[in-house]
Amino acid sequence: MELRQLEYLAAVVRHGHVTRAAEDLFLTQSALSQQVRRLEQELGLTLLHRTPRGVEPTPAGRELAQRAEAILA
Secondary structure, three states: OOHHHHHHHHHHHHHOOHHHHHHHHOOOHHHHHHHHHHHHHHHOOOOEEEEOOEEEEOHHHHHHHHHHHHHHO
């Protein structure tokens, strides 16, 4: 797990949308999605439910995003 992956997850949860988070982070949507998927694979957890309207964090995703925000503060 890398610090930037935590930053990316926190941004996605905060924005509720991968594209908006990517714009805020000055990344492409595909690069951000790929990093979040890598984090999910590394942890063996689903962190985000992808919907047509954006994303919703799973309970594990919400908890990790909250911890990430604290670490990044």
